[in-house]
Amino acid sequence: MTTKILKVLAISAFVVISCKKNDTEPTTNPPVAIDTTTTTTPGTPVETIRPNSSYRPAFAGQTRVAGVKTATPIEGRILTSNLSSPWGITVLPDGRLLITEKAGTMRIATTAGVLSAPITGLPAVNPAGQGGLLGVRIDPAFSANRMVYWVFSEPTAEGNLTSVGKGRLREDEAMIENPTVIYRALPAYRGTAHYGGRILFDRDGNLLVSAGERADNATRTQAQSLNSGFGKIVRITNEGQPVAGNPFIGQADARPEIFSYGHRNPQGLAIHPVTGDLWNTEHGPRGGDELNRVEAGKNYGWPIITYGLEYSGTAVGAAIQTRDGMEQPAYYWDPVVSPSGIGFYSSDSIPEWKNNLFIGSLSGMHVVRLVITDNKITGEERLFASENQRFRDITQGNDGALYAITDAGRLYRIYKR
Numbered sequence: 001m002t003t004k005i006l007k008v009l010a011i012s013a014f015v016v017i018s019c020k021k022n023d024t025e026p027t028t029n030p031p032v033a034i035d036t037t038t039t040t041t042p043g044t045p046v047e048t049i050r051p052n053s054s055y056r057p058a059f060a061g062q063t064r065v066a067g068v069k070t071a072t073p074i075e076g077r078i079l080t081s082n083l084s085s086p087w088g089i090t091v092l093p094d095g096r097l098l099i100t101e102k103a104g105t106m107r108i109a110t111t112a113g114v115l116s117a118p119i120t121g122l123p124a125v126n127p128a129g130q131g132g133l134l135g136v137r138i139d140p141a142f143s144a145n146r147m148v149y150w151v152f153s154e155p156t157a158e159g160n161l162t163s164v165g166k167g168r169l170r171e172d173e174a175m176i177e178n179p180t181v182i183y184r185a186l187p188a189y190r191g192t193a194h195y196g197g198r199i200l201f202d203r204d205g206n207l208l209v210s211a212g213e214r215a216d217n218a219t220r221t222q223a224q225s226l227n228s229g230f231g232k233i234v235r236i237t238n239e240g241q242p243v244a245g246n247p248f249i250g251q252a253d254a255r256p257e258i259f260s261y262g263h264r265n266p267q268g269l270a271i272h273p274v275t276g277d278l279w280n281t282e283h284g285p286r287g288g289d290e291l292n293r294v295e296a297g298k299n300y301g302w303p304i305i306t307y308g309l310e311y312s313g314t315a316v317g318a319a320i321q322t323r324d325g326m327e328q329p330a331y332y333w334d335p336v337v338s339p340s341g342i343g344f345y346s347s348d349s350i351p352e353w354k355n356n357l358f359i360g361s362l363s364g365m366h367v368v369r370l371v372i373t374d375n376k377i378t379g380e381e382r383l384f385a386s387e388n389q390r391f392r393d394i395t396q397g398n399d400g401a402l403y404a405i406t407d408a409g410r411l412y413r414i415y416k417r
Helices: 002-024 217-224
Strands: 074-080 086-091 097-101 105-109 133-138 147-156 159-169 176-189 199-201 207-211 232-236 258-261 265-271 278-283 289-294 331-333 339-344 357-361 366-373 376-383 391-396 402-406 411-416
Touching: 086 391, 086 402, 097 133, 105 133, 133 199, 133 207, 147 176, 147 199, 159 207, 176 207, 176 232, 199 265, 207 265, 207 278, 265 357, 278 339, 357 402, 366 391
Parallel strands: 086 133, 265 339, 339 391
Antiparallel strands: 074 411, 086 097, 097 105, 133 147, 147 159, 159 176, 199 207, 207 232, 232 258, 265 278, 278 289, 289 331, 339 357, 357 366, 357 391, 366 376, 391 402, 402 411
16 A cells, blocks of 8 residues: 555656656747749739828839849748747847847747747836837857847836837846947827837948837837937947947037937848848838838938828828938838848859849738849749738848747748758
8 A cells, every 4th residue: 555655656656757857848839841832923023912001102112113033942941830929030149039028028049940938027018009028139149158149028107118228148048148228219299109229230230220110100100209219220339329420429419319200110130241231121001112222310300291091991081192302212112011020141052043132011911022133123922921910020041941939829931941
């Protein structure tokens, strides 16, 4: 009898220990192959739905450019479906992927899809609406200093902010140490939309950060105000200070950190691998999603000029698309595709993709591929539309593959067959 009791206790203890172990082990799904066929017809625009507005483009090829089709055989795989509302993705020096999750944690994924436990220690976020833990980048000297930078919706007594934090990833990769908020796009506002939220390092080691105009009629006009952080791309040092040489330094009633203005909800930032130019994508209203080549000091027009309509279908403002002193988008979409994170392809693995721009599409539920020639869009392709996923961000890995995350928690690897 005693022997039986001891056996039962031993088995019970083993079960408890096993359950506890499984609760803390990283989880992943076996990689699943995906359909990589595309319905794009070369020479024919990929968009076939009637536009919302009757506005005419300012130049040929500004919208509905001819479609292109990838000839190189490619494969795509779902590495895991166990992320929780991922928003930003960046590559670590060893090739693994650092991913933000909207509720306020980060995860590390291997290129086989094995996930770490959640990384904690970050400041509190307001995950309501479009807020949460957003874009992420590592320091160019990460191998030496282990510093991570991120954008988040910071809750305060006065309202929410698009803010930038930095901290050190501890050696065991379980926690961010000494997190510090280095920049806030003032003023605070109680809305929970249009935070922008992308971040990257330029070639000089400074940070470029996008901040939205916070969506409401009461705030959108601040995209045109140089004394507001709304609707801007800012350029700051890794300590959060304005970069010497910024276009509005020394100008009265202008924030010295501003690099460009007149943006709506810019959720994509990328630097061209050859020219070094900054490109951004931003959400339009009903139509009028934009791709811009962003230059210092330039005004990108929102809400004065736009190719979109209000969600109600009425005109935005005076219903104009051009004005002196305001920049035209390099490309726009009507109907919208809701462009989010973007990245240029620089690998030699798929030569026809070299220097093409890849864009995660949310409402469009596909990955956009754009061919850019002399700063003009000369071809568009829609990839992975059959996946029916809201593609939130995309980046190139150290192995030459593209890695994309979706709102449903998937991590994709896209590569040459």
